[in-house]
Amino acid sequence: MNIERIWVLLAxxxxxxxxxxxxxELNDLLHREAGNTENEIVEKIWNAPLQPLNEIxxxxxWNKIERSTGKTVAKPFDAGRISTWLAAAAVVTAVIxxxxxxxxxxxxxxxxxxxxxxxxxxxKHLVLPDGTNVWLNGxxxxxxxxxxxxxxxxxxxxxxxxxxxxxxDAAHPFIIHASSINITVKGTAFNVKAFPGQKNVETxxxxxxxxxxxxxxxxxxxxxxxxxxxxxxxxxxPVKQAENKTEQPLFIITKLHTDEKDVLPETVWMxxxxxxxxxxLEQLAPKLESWFSVTLHVDENMKEAHFTGTITKxxxxxxxxxxxxxxxFGYEIKNNEVWIHK
Numbered sequence: 294m295n296i297e298r299i300w301v302l303l304a305x306x307x308x309x310x311x312x313x314x315x316x317x318e319l320n321d322l323l324h325r326e327a328g329n330t331e332n333e334i335v336e337k338i339w340n341a342p343l344q345p346l347n348e349i350x351x352x353x354x355w356n357k358i359e360r361s362t363g364k365t366v367a368k369p370f371d372a373g374r375i376s377t378w379l380a381a382a383a384v385v386t387a388v389i390x391x392x393x394x395x396x397x398x399x400x401x402x403x404x405x406x407x408x409x410x411x412x413x414x415x416x417k418h419l420v421l422p423d424g425t426n427v428w429l430n431g432x433x434x435x436x437x438x439x440x441x442x443x444x445x446x447x448x449x450x451x452x453x454x455x456x457x458x459x460x461x462d463a464a465h466p467f468i469i470h471a472s473s474i475n476i477t478v479k480g481t482a483f484n485v486k487a488f489p490g491q492k493n494v495e496t497x498x499x500x501x502x503x504x505x506x507x508x509x510x511x512x513x514x515x516x517x518x519x520x521x522x523x524x525x526x527x528x529x530x531p532v533k534q535a536e537n538k539t540e541q542p543l544f545i546i547t548k549l550h551t552d553e554k555d556v557l558p559e560t561v562w563m564x565x566x567x568x569x570x571x572x573x574l575e576q577l578a579p580k581l582e583s584w585f586s587v588t589l590h591v592d593e594n595m596k597e598a599h600f601t602g603t604i605t606k607x608x609x610x611x612x613x614x615x616x617x618x619x620x621x622f623g624y625e626i627k628n629n630e631v632w633i634h635k
Contacts, residue, residue: 435450502518521548574633
């Protein structure tokens with residue numbers, strides 16, 4: 294839980310001392326917390342009139358929390374060394390910590406947190422409480438708080454790759470937090486790819502309309518239309534090129550294209566098998582990337598090599614070894630990246 298950090302940033306915003314980076318971080322934290330209840334209480338308490346600071350005795354509050362919980366509360370700040378607003382934040386942070394972190398936990402509290410994971414090379418289909426269908430790719434995780442899911446928003450957190458077919462509900466926007474982006478929809482079908490270590494976070498829209506905001510530029514709203522794909526940098530800041538020192542674009546939008554079998558490479562991983570017939574490695578690479586949840590780097594002199602085969606339960610290494618029999622090549626695998634060379 295980031296309640297303590299949220300209070301620090303709220304205090305800096307209130308006093309006008311927050312930098313642009315800290316304001317962006319605050320916005321990100323308030324939207325990324327799995328449970329909204331704590332954030333709503335934070336906002337309400339913060340905006341309510343506070344007792345004058347000189348009448349507040351932080352030691353009394355800390356001692357009271359320690360007596361009621363039977364646990365020692367770490368004092369997050371030295372009120373004598375920071376500004377008035379930060380001192381107030383320190384006091385209330387202790388209260389929040391006592392209520393949410395140290396208070397007695399209900400026996401059924403675990404039931405409020407839903408975490409669904411998949412093993413590498415496996416897939417899972419699930420239906421959320423609102424009827425939304427989700428297909429989770431291998432080595433991925435989806436989590437949400439079913440206590441507040443659907444009250445105001447339908448929020449989930451994604452690590453890895455998933456295809457969403459979202460139930461329409463204009464009154465309760467569906468929000469996905471994935472790496473450096475937040476995706477807001479009301480009813481649509483799209484694929485999201487956000488594996489750890491991935492340079493870009495990708496969203497491919499099949500139908501409907503989605504709104505995307507980024508961690509790097511949270512105030513900017515990007516609309517994605519059907520048959521479009523957006524790739525957003527997963528870096529906290531836009532990467533600068535070494536030669537001319539100019540910034541690379543934060544995001545790139547391209548059109549989706551199906552293959553000769555009318556299949557989108559971005560969603561081919563959802564099928565039970567992947568078949569390819571005399572396809573060049575350049576054509577095949579996007580399909581292999583989606584199927585195995587990796588990023589392929591193919592040398593120019595290998596892009597026109599053609600392959601035929603069918604993948605069902607084979608691993609990435611088994612697949613590459615089989616492909617080498619028809620057109621020899623070398624490869625290197627490191628985490629989720631693969632380099633293929635002559």
